[in-house]
Amino acid sequence: MGLGQSSDRREFSATKKLKQVMAQHFQELDQAVKRGSPKVAWCTSVGPAELLRAMGFLVYFPENHGAVLGASRKAMDYIPVANALGYSPDICSYLTSDVGAYLRRETPLVQTYGISGVPKPDVLVYNTNQCRDVQDWFHFYGREFKVPVIGITSPRGVEEVTEAHVKDVARQMEGLVPTLEQVSGTKLDMDRLRHVVGLSRRCSDLWKEVLETASAVPSPWTFFDHTIHMGPAVVARGTQEAVDYYEILLKELQERVKNGVAAVEEERHRLYWEGMPIWGKLRDLANLFMRLHSCIVASTYCNSWIFTDFDPDDPFHSMAKAYTNIFICHAEGWKEDYIERIVNQFQIDGILFHDAKTCPNNSNSRYSMPQRLQKRLGIPCLVIHGDLNDLRCYSEEQAVTNIEAFVEQLEEN
Amino acid sequence: MNTKGEGRIHGSGLEKFFWAGVDVGASTTKAVVIDLEATMRGFHVQRSGVDYAGGSAACLEKALEKAGVSLESLSCVVSTGYGRYNVPMAKRIKTEISCHMKGCYHYFPHAATIVDIGGQDCKVIRVDEKGRRVAFRMNRKCAAGTGAFLEEVALRLGLDISQLDSLARRSTRKVQIGSYCTVFTSTEILTLIRKGEKVEDIVRGLFDSVVQRILEMDPLDGTIVLTGGVVEHNPVLAEALGERLKTNVFIPPHPQLTGAFGAALYGLEEDRAG
Ligand code: SF4
Numbered sequence: 001m002g003l004g005q006s007s008d009r010r011e012f013s014a015t016k017k018l019k020q021v022m023a024q025h026f027q028e029l030d031q032a033v034k035r036g037s038p039k040v041a042w043c044t045s046v047g048p049a050e051l052l053r054a055m056g057f058l059v060y061f062p063e064n065h066g067a068v069l070g071a072s073r074k075a076m077d078y079i080p081v082a083n084a085l086g087y088s089p090d091i092c093s094y095l096t097s098d099v100g101a102y103l104r105r106e107t108p109l110v111q112t113y114g115i116s117g118v119p120k121p122d123v124l125v126y127n128t129n130q131c132r133d134v135q136d137w138f139h140f141y142g143r144e145f146k147v148p149v150i151g152i153t154s155p156r157g158v159e160e161v162t163e164a165h166v167k168d169v170a171r172q173m174e175g176l177v178p179t180l181e182q183v184s185g186t187k188l189d190m191d192r193l194r195h196v197v198g199l200s201r202r203c204s205d206l207w208k209e210v211l212e213t214a215s216a217v218p219s220p221w222t223f224f225d226h227t228i229h230m231g232p233a234v235v236a237r238g239t240q241e242a243v244d245y246y247e248i249l250l251k252e253l254q255e256r257v258k259n260g261v262a263a264v265e266e267e268r269h270r271l272y273w274e275g276m277p278i279w280g281k282l283r284d285l286a287n288l289f290m291r292l293h294s295c296i297v298a299s300t301y302c303n304s305w306i307f308t309d310f311d312p313d314d315p316f317h318s319m320a321k322a323y324t325n326i327f328i329c330h331a332e333g334w335k336e337d338y339i340e341r342i343v344n345q346f347q348i349d350g351i352l353f354h355d356a357k358t359c360p361n362n363s364n365s366r367y368s369m370p371q372r373l374q375k376r377l378g379i380p381c382l383v384i385h386g387d388l389n390d391l392r393c394y395s396e397e398q399a400v401t402n403i404e405a406f407v408e409q410l411e412e413n
Numbered sequence: 414m415n416t417k418g419e420g421r422i423h424g425s426g427l428e429k430f431f432w433a434g435v436d437v438g439a440s441t442t443k444a445v446v447i448d449l450e451a452t453m454r455g456f457h458v459q460r461s462g463v464d465y466a467g468g469s470a471a472c473l474e475k476a477l478e479k480a481g482v483s484l485e486s487l488s489c490v491v492s493t494g495y496g497r498y499n500v501p502m503a504k505r506i507k508t509e510i511s512c513h514m515k516g517c518y519h520y521f522p523h524a525a526t527i528v529d530i531g532g533q534d535c536k537v538i539r540v541d542e543k544g545r546r547v548a549f550r551m552n553r554k555c556a557a558g559t560g561a562f563l564e565e566v567a568l569r570l571g572l573d574i575s576q577l578d579s580l581a582r583r584s585t586r587k588v589q590i591g592s593y594c595t596v597f598t599s600t601e602i603l604t605l606i607r608k609g610e611k612v613e614d615i616v617r618g619l620f621d622s623v624v625q626r627i628l629e630m631d632p633l634d635g636t637i638v639l640t641g642g643v644v645e646h647n648p649v650l651a652e653a654l655g656e657r658l659k660t661n662v663f664i665p666p667h668p669q670l671t672g673a674f675g676a677a678l679y680g681l682e683e684d685r686a687g
Pocket of ligand 1: 063094131133
């Protein structure tokens, strides 16, 4: 019973292909660094990756590395190293894990993908649509590698994304082009950009479709599976490989739904996860929810890589719209409407808010949203205190007791 | 004791008609034995120590002894608390959040806001008039506002934890202690000592700060019920909370045992439900 047991999660046959896509992504980057071509751009996870790909860059995502460090629990070795350098334990623990790993010259990527290390950047491109931390994070590397750091400052906390917001962001994106042309040595080819945006749109539509299979009762997969299978949507959107991958995964999920295969045996409760994953505890939490016959069927986090605004016929404007229309950029009212839609669509019985100590941006419990939603939707909400990567901020005992009590409440009421 | 015979007298149809709850908390383990009428027949409290399995068995044995009930006449043992998975005799496991709610509702069967202050954490549980949980919350990671906090500060003041209640009652002057964090609080106390504040006023300030921490978790309205070991030994806390909220604060009998009692009630209810 309880924690520490091996995961009983049902594996997907698509996982083999997933590993190939991820390995290819890192190995191509590694080779590019060794050859000096193509150039490598580092990009924020919800940043203008399409523009970078279209201009011939291979794209590396430090946030993905942050998640890898969290999931492997290596983060706990590295965060203190960055803390000692003056990067506070209160700021993004992706940043502190990643910077700490860099200072130690270590990365699990070496072992996992057989590459020589984190691929060195030729340029760093951020978007502050998620937070300011990414900007400071990228500037650290800009100073280290002495390469240009360019970016977009996005509107935050908006009730509605207006045409004025979109035009501003689109203009900023266009403004990146001269520097990118200089670094890559290639002119922007609009047809190529349209093609890449088209591929990203396809990937995003498929990602949406695979996530929506969890609206089936019982659900064929859980949030914990989503966090694994979202890899290509993050690091390889804009490529054919990502599209191919989700087509395979979609088939497998549809097959599970058709056969009534449940990710959680005797699924009794359907939950929503609001906030960042607790990367170092995914397995333990997956097992806990399995034991409690509760399936986390949807999350804000995994939905964040659905960009339905991409339009190959209008690449800059639609990229600007897609990257500004994300959940995190909106005000509370919009976020509540969004969660309500998902709760209805996925027949959700309760909402878990993860208040991640070092990511206020993805912690939506801090302005009384759980209390408002509980009243509005008539379903219980629970706040769990933890963090994405910094396990010093997480009390397993408290979290487990809270989650078990939450499920007891669902059962009794 | 002829348990079967007594069972027939009660006409319950149940062969075994005693139920036990074992609450393995961060500081103390509590065992409670109840009968068919949910009357507490015996209980025992001891330090949790490091051997939860052995400790909980010994604690239950003592409670049974006091109740004059044999282990065989127990229909069901329900465990709760931090060590709930380490109670070998437990047939069922429930979180302390549910058990405190169940135990309180037994004595106060109406809508209420329950505040449980334990050794390591503090919980606020809202119950509706039917005894259904509406919402609950646990304190954040810091120990401020818990028994551990009081213990730590008592140690700093060179006091025994058992002196706190009577000292606080002698207070004549309000002093404010504002920090979230136990370490910061200790520093604040040093400042107060330096300023010449009296120890009884500081201790009363400590209880007021525990109240403040609780009010930061929940606005606390309606009927307030206070449970847990801290209030059992420091009833002044209920007075401090009542003063602050300008309302009566209710305490069930043996508030330290509420979790274990609630656990036993779960067992009884389940058997009654068949
Ligand atoms: S959004 Fe949160 S997790 Fe992501 S980079 Fe910013 S602070 Fe870190």
